[in-house]
Amino acid sequence: SIPDDVAGATLMALGCNGPEMALNTIAIFSPSNIGVGAVVGGEVFNVLVIIGSAVLATPSMYLPVKLGNFNFFRDVVFYLVSVAMLYWVLKNGSVSPFHASMLLVGAVCYTLTVVFSSKISTFLTARKGLMRTSSRRFTTRFSIRGLIPKAASSDSVDDDGVSDISSEPDAETIEAWAQAKQCREPTQGSVL
Secondary structure, X not given: OOOHHHHHHHHHXXXXXXHHHHHHHHHHHOOOOHHHHHHHHHHHHHXXXXXXXXXXXXXXXXXXXXXXXXXXXXXXXXXXXXXXXXXXXXXXXXXXXXXXHHHHHHHHHHHHHHHOHHHHHHHHHHOHHXXXXXXXXXXXXXXXXXXXXXXXXXXXXXXXXXXXXOOOOOHHHHHHHHHXXXXXXXXXXXXX
8 A cells, every 4th residue: 555645746646737748748749838837837726726625625523634744844845846946947948858857857856755755754853853953053153143132141152053052941831832822812822
């Protein structure tokens, strides 16, 4: 049995986009810009209308729809990369075999990433502390210093750019998060 996200990214995507593929193949033999418009317009339609309609049609017992953070992040990153690649390919107004090959390589990379998502997620989760420390060092080193006033605090940053602040929240912060999560008032609560 194929996992749902693998089936969605491969078999269902191919079935859904088969008509666009046929349209683009036909557009090759008759000079027309309809192929690019169909692909770009179709993706905008898929993201906005199909997702919105699917959630509105979902029975209330299944709402809110739960998305895995890793899967959502993976798909957003690949979507942004695919749009950037499409821009790179189409900016000259012509598509070479090399450009077409790069698009197909991107599709293969996405498919492999989806297939191995559980292993990648497990690997990254096991190294969460390492990633958090690396992220903190990167942010500290490459932030724009001097533009944001430093908060008066007893916490300090050492020479490596690592803060003394504990990454674990205290009991008071956890309680504030719990209250904010339950809050239904738009003028109160939190985005945490």
